[in-house]
Every structure is written in structure tokens, then in C-alpha cells.
Amino acid sequence: MTPDQMKDASMLELFRLEAEAQTQVLVQGLMALERNPTQADQLEACMRAAHSLKGAARIVGLDAGVQVAHVMEDCLVGAQEGRLLLTSGHIDALLAGTDILLHIADAQPERAEQAQQGVPAMVERLQALVSGKAPAPPTAPVSAPVPELVEPPAPAVEPPAPAANTPAPAERAPRRRSSDSDEAGERVLRVTAERLNQLLDYSSKSLVESQRLKPLLDSLQRLKRIQASASRVLDGARDAASTANLDAEAQAYLADARRLVGECQQLLSEQIAELDEFSFKAGQRAQSLYDTALSCRMRPFSDVLSGQARMVRDLGRSLGKTVRLDIQGATTQVDRDVLEKLEAPLTHLLRNAVDHGIESAEVRARTGKPEEGSIQLLARHHAGMLVLELQDDGAGVDLDRLRSAIVRRQLSTEETVARLTEEELLSFLFLPGFSMREQVTEVSGRGVGLDAVQHMVRQLRGGIRMEQVRGQGAHFHLEVPLTLSVVRSLVVSIGGEAYAFPLAHIERMRRLASDEIVQLEGRQQFWHEGRHVGLVSASQLLQRPDGEAAPDEIPVVVIRDRESAYGVAVEKFLGERTLVVVPLDTRLGKVQDVSAGALLDDGTPVLILDVEDMLRSVEKLLATGRLERIDPTGRLLGPARKRVLVVDDSLTVRELERKLLLGRGYDVAVAVDGMDGWNALRSEHFDLVITDIDMPRMDGIELVTLIRRDTRLQSLPVMVVSYKDREEDRRRGLDAGADYYLAKASFHDEALLDAVVDLIGGAHG
CATH class of the missing domain: 3.40.50.2300 (Response regulator)
Structure with missing residues (x-):
């Protein structure tokens, strides 16, 4: 490659960076202008973004980009001067022009060529709008394709990291994306994701190692108490010796022993004080190091929302609906790995809300609703988890249609379906391949539904539930960890070994008295929150021997999914811990009922349980009749006799x-x-x-x-x-x-x- 070619390649990369930043400004501004066409600050921001892209395209020799940006600028200037009132048709054309500017210098030649081919028609369309003529309908979709749900979309293309010892070009700093920093003047350093992962791994291990000092400090405190007892014994022996007329040599030995114990006590007290201070500071430093390393991987939730508001708007228009996406908590910080895995399920839920939830303008008018449908997305932190609330003001789920779909697909009989509660009916929506659409369209009916969303959320060690009110809309509640590197867990003892239940998958922990266990339909059950819950033994599930029997009550961890709940009997609760996740060796494959490993504060290895897998294991035991009973002490009694x-x-x-x-x-x-x-x-x-x-x-x-x-x-x-x-x-x-x-x-x-x-x-x- 010649120096000129290298220069051109570098400038083209800079144009891509600027196009990413400026098209974000254009999309946000244009969608705001669709609701308020005369909003001066948004008109100014969009005009400046188009003007900047026109200049950047001219510098790198993209004449097609110059043409599109120029006519977009003319349209926006006309709106600023009052000669043109922006309508939805204008916004459609301007958004389509924005897509062309984003992809005209794409690193993928096919996408760049496709964008180049659409330039003449786009310029003609925009010129017709500026002159007040009716534009020809677009020949291509106005928005970029939406990621498919089955395969999570690839993350946005980021510029490659500079090679080692190669300085970044200093002659012109590229305009950074809004997500690169929270402060305008903050310097940005690009680091590969692999190095960030290594840094987080080392810092998390450092945090665990620092926590091992506390058990050591506790043991030294016990040693100090033992020495104090020894000192008192020696004092008693010395007093007894003084009255027993021991010879001088024996008394000297006692005095020397008493003196040495006293010196040991003094030295031990000093060392304990120093170790206590060191442990406190080391713990603080390790926590700060981990928090800093983790924050390097944390990104604002808005990163996953790039283009979602546009997608909702464009999909609604393609279906003849007007839909707005309102987002709260866009600055909520989340691990970038979690964000990448959230994009596909969120996209599907939003598309589902537009297609299935929001009614047409005519139907909404008849029911007294505003013509514009609303979808609200809220992101917030709660108890170490990212909580997402997605709610629309649409029609909700027609339970009669849902019953008909269940019967039509032969998933249950008509008599049984008629007796199901609303919660039980909604659970069918999460079954693989289930869809209420009888015909396949571009948006729905393929059977790739909420089951895929639920599966991807569970892969993140999270959960999802749905509520709805007919005629008022549906509400989805998602909870996923803020990061996948650590997991808050309940550590228990099973078969004399430590295991961890992720707190996100635990409904409750409780202790069962023997008289609370009843025999119903041949199975042991107990009453929990208004329903009977089956009781199973963790030692049978994990094929561990019986450990120490519980004296009075049986410790039970209640786990559940949408359809069923079970109480898993363990030997004892060891407490709540924040564990650093250590993935299992890939050569082991999928270990039944286990998702990962970790180390406790004292270095003891612990296996993190896969609760979803455990639920399937319970169902298998029930289906084969091999589920064993538990006696009042928690020990297994063998399978129940028929x-x-x-x-x-x-x-x-x-x-x-x-x-x-x-x-x-x-x-x-x-x-x-x-x-x-x-x-x-x-x-x-x-x-x-x-x-x-x-x-x-x-x-x-x-x-x-x-x-x-x-x-x-x-x-x-x-x-x-x-x-x-x-x-x-x-x-x-x-x-x-x-x-x-x-x-x-x-x-x-x-x-x-x-x-x-x-x-x-x-x-x-």
C-alpha cells in the first residue's frame, strides 16, 4: 500500500468515526422534530451535524456523501427559516439520508456499494421535498435492518486498537462518540477488551485474596485468648508453688515460663494490631482496584439503545402506527458483556410491543387513547442487579385468543384451558415456537418468540416475568446481573461440600419443621406462599452422600420458574457471599446442574449451581419415579413406595x-x-x-x-x-x-x- 493509500485509509476511518457520532445526533434530533417540527435547538443541532458531514465527506473525496449532506442541510435550513414545515414524510427522507451517510464509507464493500447506489434517488427525493413537490416513495427500507433474535447482533464496529508502540495520529483527533466519556474534557485511551478482562480477573482475585486475611486475623485472636488462659494457669501454678515449698530451680522455671508467655502476648498483640490495620487497608485497596477495573468495563445503558428509538418509530410507520419510545435511566452503568447480550432480547420485546401491543390509530381513537402509542423503558440498579421495566399502553393480551391458540396448537384441551389462571395462560407465551399469529409476516408468526428472550436472559443468570391488563398494555420485568464477573450467592453445604445458589434465582430461603412436610399425591410437599411446593433433596440431585443431619429443622432453598417451584433441602446455610466467577474448563463440556466455579474467602473451592438445569433434573426424577423422600432430619429415605x-x-x-x-x-x-x-x-x-x-x-x-x-x-x-x-x-x-x-x-x-x-x-x- 502506497503512503497516499495509507493516508486515504486513515482519513476514511476518521470519516467513519465522525459519521457514527453525527448520525446519532441527526437521528435523535429528527425524532424530536417529528413531535415538534419547530424546535429551534434541534433544528440547529441537525443542521450543524449535516454541515459537518458535508465538510468531512468533501475532505475524504466522497462526492456522493457531499450531495446527500448538502440537500439535507438545505431541507433543515428551510425549516429553520420557516419556508418549510417538517412532516413525517420529511423525517422519513432525512432519516434515510442519514442511513446513507452512515454506510457510504462502510468497511464492508457490499454495504458501502448499496449506499452509493441509493444516492441519486435520495437526492432527488430530498430536492422534491425542499421544493414542495410530492416525493416519490422510497424504493428501499428507511432504516437499517434490525438484528435477528436467534443470533445476537454483532456489536457496532469500533476502530481497531493501535498496534503496540505505534503512536495515534496527532494531526487530527477524531470526534469521540458520546458514550466514550461522561466529561467533554476527559482523555480517552483505547484498550482491548481482552486486556480489560485480564485486569478485572486479576483485581477480582486480589479482592478474594484480601478477604482471606480476616480468617487469619480471627485465628490470631483465638490464639491470643488461649495464651491469656495459659498465662492465668501459670499465675495459678506460681501461687501454688510458693505455698508448696518448691525448690528454687522449679520456681525459676515457672517464672521464666510466665515471663516468656507475657512477651509472646505482647508481641502477638502488636502483630494483631498491625495485621488488623494492614487487612483493613488491603481490603480497601483491593476493593478500589476491583471497582476501578469493573468501571472500565461498565458502559451506560444507552449504548444498547443506539437505534432502538429509531427502530420503534420506523417499524410503527411500516405497520401504519405512530409509536414513541420513552427511555429513563439511560446513564445506568452496566458491564459491556451484559449490554451486548441484552441487545437482541430487548430488540425483540420492543418489536413485539409495536406489532402485538400497540393498536392502530383508529382503534386507539375508539377506545379514548391518544393516537400516538407509547412504550416506556426504565433501567435502574437494585441489589446488585440491573432491573429493566418495559411497558406499553397497547391492548394487552387477548386471553380468549390465547386460549384458542393453545387449543389450536394442541398444547392442552379446551376444558383444561378454560380453568387456567391468567398467570398460567401467559406462561404459554414463553413456550418454544409458540405464536398467536396464524400467518407469517415480516415481523411476527415465525415462532421465534418470548421463549428465545427468556433463554437469553437466563443465560445472563437473570429472570423475566410478564404482567398485562387487557386494554391497558403489557409489562415486562427483567433482572440481570450488572456484571458477569461476580455473582451474589447463597453458599450452602451439601454432602459436606460447599455449593452456591445465585441469589437472582432464589425465591426464598427458609427452615422447615418436620410437621410442615405433608404427603400429597405420593410426593413430599410443604405450604409456601399460598401453594404446596414439592420438596427434593440436594444430595440426590447432585449425587452426593448424606452429610450432617439437621437436628431440628431442615434448611430449604426455594427455587422456581414460571411453571413450577421446588424446595431444595440442604444441610446448612453457610451465608451470603459475593463470588468471583471462574468458568469451568471447556474440555469438561456442560456439567449437569453446575454453571461455574469460585473460591470462598478462605480459599475453599465452591461450585456455582445452574438453577435452571436443576429444575430440569427435578422434573426428570419425578417423571421416572426415582425422587427420594426426606426424613425429619433431612436424610434420604429412598423413593416413595407406590x-x-x-x-x-x-x-x-x-x-x-x-x-x-x-x-x-x-x-x-x-x-x-x-x-x-x-x-x-x-x-x-x-x-x-x-x-x-x-x-x-x-x-x-x-x-x-x-x-x-x-x-x-x-x-x-x-x-x-x-x-x-x-x-x-x-x-x-x-x-x-x-x-x-x-x-x-x-x-x-x-x-x-x-x-x-x-x-x-x-x-x-
């Missing part, structure tokens, strides 16, 4: 069947007739019913009929064991709903047990 109800008026038959089933490990209850059996079924859980036919008060046919009519019991397996072995008797029992018919005439031990295994499997699944 329960069988034997209903027969013959004492001999009842006892025979009961003993056979007990011998195979089943839990057996008996009933003396159909009425007794029906009462037992309504109050307890059973996995199988074995019933006779001829019984007083209620016979077996009536009992089977009642079971099949009850929505809770209709899927319960039923076996009929009867002396009647005629074909019509067998047909009568099966027609009533029995799953198996066994004649007592051909009855023998193995026939009954084989039939039970066929119906419900072994006693422990």
Missing part, C-alpha cells in the same frame, strides 16, 4: 392380596366395600385400585364408574378381581372403565402380581 388400595368385603381375600403386595414392596391400604373405598380415594393418593364387584353399599361397577367420572381420578388404573368369570361379567367390568379383569377362579399369586406390575410397574418405579 400405594395400592384393595377394596373387598371378604376379610380373607383382602388379607391375601394385602400380604402379597406388601411382600413385593408396595404400600397397601384396604377398604371393606365400595363406599369405604370411595371415601379413601377422595382423601388419599393411590397409584392403583384393586376391587371386587359384589359388595354391600356400593359394588365394584359403581365404584369404577365414579372413578372414571372424577376429573382427578379418571386416569387412576383400576383392576377388578371377581369370582364372576363369564365373558359378559368381564365385558361389564371393562365397559365400566376397569383396566384389567382377573377372575378369582383362576387366581394365583403370580397372576395378581404380574398384573400389578403391568399396570403401574414395580413398587419403587
Whole structure:
């Protein structure tokens, strides 16, 4: 490359930097002018930005850029002088011109060539607007393409970092982007993201190491107390020796020992004081170093919003709607890695709000709403998390349409859907591939919906929930960590080892008394915030041996997702800690139920649990019937035995069947007739019913009929064991709903047990 070519390349890079900064000014100003076309300060800012880009394009020899910027400047000057009143059509054209100026010198040749090809039509369109003629409709979209949700968009192109020992060009400093610094006079130094990551890693480890001084200081304090006790013992020995007439040599030894202990105490007191001061200062320095390193990676939330307001506005116009995005908390600081991963889910939620939420102007007018729809996005810090509130004033979710979509997609029956609560219905929106649109459009209907948003938020160790009021709009609440380098966690002991639950995924921690655990539908549960929650053992989930048993109460960590909640029983709570995340070696692949590692203050390694993975593990244990019970001390009792109800008026038959089933490990209850059996079924859980036919008060046919009519019991397996072995008797029992018919005439031990295994499997699944 010749020196002239190198010079041209450098100047072109400078133009790209200036174009990025000035087009941001233009986009923000033009969107403000669309709401207030005569706003003088915004007109002035936009005119100056266009003028600056015209001059910069002339310097680098981009004639096409000069033409576009010049006619844009003419349009804005006309508005300043009152000769032209800006309308939405003018704003569309000016925004399209802004896109061309941004991409005309793009590093990607295809995008730059496409922008160059659109220049003549754009200049003609703008000239027609300035002269008051009706412009031709644009032949290309007015805004840049919006990032797809499935793959997070690439971050905005930043200039490459200068090579080592290569000074930055001093003849002309490029105009910095507004996000590069909060103060106009602050100097900016470009550092690679890799070096920032290394700095944050070292500083976080330094913070952890400094915290190890406190346990050491505590141990020295204990040593000091032991020495004080030893000193008192020696004083007592010396006093006793003085009355016991010990020889002079022994008394001298005692005096020397007392003196040495006193010197040790004095020296230890001095060292403890020095170590205490050093620990305090080292902790402060390590915290300051970590905070400074972390702040280097922190960016204002507005960085992820670049172009979002424009996207909302352009998408609304393409759908025939007028929509405004209001943002609060744009200066909220967040780790740049978190920001990059937030862009795609935020973009989808905003597009979803415009397409599904905001109604057309005609519908809004009929319901008494302003013609312009509003989407509000709030960002704030709370308890070490970034909280995002996204709310629109649209129509909300039509629950009737949602029910129809659920039934149409065969996700549930019409009867079941009719009984679901609003929260349960909304949870279907987060299922993979679910969409309420019957036809695919450019915006919706592809099935890439809220499930992808939820997945990406969970990858950030965060959570999302949705609320809505029909006719008033939807509200999304997102919480993600401010940084991925540290995680605030609850450290617990499981199987004698330390594990950490990220606080963002914990609903509550509590201690369960033994009388709070109940057996419902064959599973251990407890009452929590108005509902029964299943109880599982952390040692079974993580395949750890039972550790120290809890004496009185069982420590439980309540975890949940949108559909279900579980209480995970642990051995003890070790406390809340801020842990520096240490990724696991990639050669290990995905470790079940574990997301990363960390070190505690004393250097003890700890595994950070993947709560979402744990929830899936619980579901697998439930589905296979291998979930083990927990005794009142927290120890495992093994899997719950399957329960069988034997209903027969013959004492001999009842006892025979009961003993056979007990011998195979089943839990057996008996009933003396159909009425007794029906009462037992309504109050307890059973996995199988074995019933006779001829019984007083209620016979077996009536009992089977009642079971099949009850929505809770209709899927319960039923076996009929009867002396009647005629074909019509067998047909009568099966027609009533029995799953198996066994004649007592051909009855023998193995026939009954084989039939039970066929119906419900072994006693422990």
C-alpha cells in the first residue's frame, strides 16, 4: 500500500468515526422534530451535524456523501427559516439520508456499494421535498435492518486498537462518540477488551485474596485468648508453688515460663494490631482496584439503545402506527458483556410491543387513547442487579385468543384451558415456537418468540416475568446481573461440600419443621406462599452422600420458574457471599446442574449451581419415579413406595392380596366395600385400585364408574378381581372403565402380581 493509500485509509476511518457520532445526533434530533417540527435547538443541532458531514465527506473525496449532506442541510435550513414545515414524510427522507451517510464509507464493500447506489434517488427525493413537490416513495427500507433474535447482533464496529508502540495520529483527533466519556474534557485511551478482562480477573482475585486475611486475623485472636488462659494457669501454678515449698530451680522455671508467655502476648498483640490495620487497608485497596477495573468495563445503558428509538418509530410507520419510545435511566452503568447480550432480547420485546401491543390509530381513537402509542423503558440498579421495566399502553393480551391458540396448537384441551389462571395462560407465551399469529409476516408468526428472550436472559443468570391488563398494555420485568464477573450467592453445604445458589434465582430461603412436610399425591410437599411446593433433596440431585443431619429443622432453598417451584433441602446455610466467577474448563463440556466455579474467602473451592438445569433434573426424577423422600432430619429415605388400595368385603381375600403386595414392596391400604373405598380415594393418593364387584353399599361397577367420572381420578388404573368369570361379567367390568379383569377362579399369586406390575410397574418405579 502506497503512503497516499495509507493516508486515504486513515482519513476514511476518521470519516467513519465522525459519521457514527453525527448520525446519532441527526437521528435523535429528527425524532424530536417529528413531535415538534419547530424546535429551534434541534433544528440547529441537525443542521450543524449535516454541515459537518458535508465538510468531512468533501475532505475524504466522497462526492456522493457531499450531495446527500448538502440537500439535507438545505431541507433543515428551510425549516429553520420557516419556508418549510417538517412532516413525517420529511423525517422519513432525512432519516434515510442519514442511513446513507452512515454506510457510504462502510468497511464492508457490499454495504458501502448499496449506499452509493441509493444516492441519486435520495437526492432527488430530498430536492422534491425542499421544493414542495410530492416525493416519490422510497424504493428501499428507511432504516437499517434490525438484528435477528436467534443470533445476537454483532456489536457496532469500533476502530481497531493501535498496534503496540505505534503512536495515534496527532494531526487530527477524531470526534469521540458520546458514550466514550461522561466529561467533554476527559482523555480517552483505547484498550482491548481482552486486556480489560485480564485486569478485572486479576483485581477480582486480589479482592478474594484480601478477604482471606480476616480468617487469619480471627485465628490470631483465638490464639491470643488461649495464651491469656495459659498465662492465668501459670499465675495459678506460681501461687501454688510458693505455698508448696518448691525448690528454687522449679520456681525459676515457672517464672521464666510466665515471663516468656507475657512477651509472646505482647508481641502477638502488636502483630494483631498491625495485621488488623494492614487487612483493613488491603481490603480497601483491593476493593478500589476491583471497582476501578469493573468501571472500565461498565458502559451506560444507552449504548444498547443506539437505534432502538429509531427502530420503534420506523417499524410503527411500516405497520401504519405512530409509536414513541420513552427511555429513563439511560446513564445506568452496566458491564459491556451484559449490554451486548441484552441487545437482541430487548430488540425483540420492543418489536413485539409495536406489532402485538400497540393498536392502530383508529382503534386507539375508539377506545379514548391518544393516537400516538407509547412504550416506556426504565433501567435502574437494585441489589446488585440491573432491573429493566418495559411497558406499553397497547391492548394487552387477548386471553380468549390465547386460549384458542393453545387449543389450536394442541398444547392442552379446551376444558383444561378454560380453568387456567391468567398467570398460567401467559406462561404459554414463553413456550418454544409458540405464536398467536396464524400467518407469517415480516415481523411476527415465525415462532421465534418470548421463549428465545427468556433463554437469553437466563443465560445472563437473570429472570423475566410478564404482567398485562387487557386494554391497558403489557409489562415486562427483567433482572440481570450488572456484571458477569461476580455473582451474589447463597453458599450452602451439601454432602459436606460447599455449593452456591445465585441469589437472582432464589425465591426464598427458609427452615422447615418436620410437621410442615405433608404427603400429597405420593410426593413430599410443604405450604409456601399460598401453594404446596414439592420438596427434593440436594444430595440426590447432585449425587452426593448424606452429610450432617439437621437436628431440628431442615434448611430449604426455594427455587422456581414460571411453571413450577421446588424446595431444595440442604444441610446448612453457610451465608451470603459475593463470588468471583471462574468458568469451568471447556474440555469438561456442560456439567449437569453446575454453571461455574469460585473460591470462598478462605480459599475453599465452591461450585456455582445452574438453577435452571436443576429444575430440569427435578422434573426428570419425578417423571421416572426415582425422587427420594426426606426424613425429619433431612436424610434420604429412598423413593416413595407406590400405594395400592384393595377394596373387598371378604376379610380373607383382602388379607391375601394385602400380604402379597406388601411382600413385593408396595404400600397397601384396604377398604371393606365400595363406599369405604370411595371415601379413601377422595382423601388419599393411590397409584392403583384393586376391587371386587359384589359388595354391600356400593359394588365394584359403581365404584369404577365414579372413578372414571372424577376429573382427578379418571386416569387412576383400576383392576377388578371377581369370582364372576363369564365373558359378559368381564365385558361389564371393562365397559365400566376397569383396566384389567382377573377372575378369582383362576387366581394365583403370580397372576395378581404380574398384573400389578403391568399396570403401574414395580413398587419403587
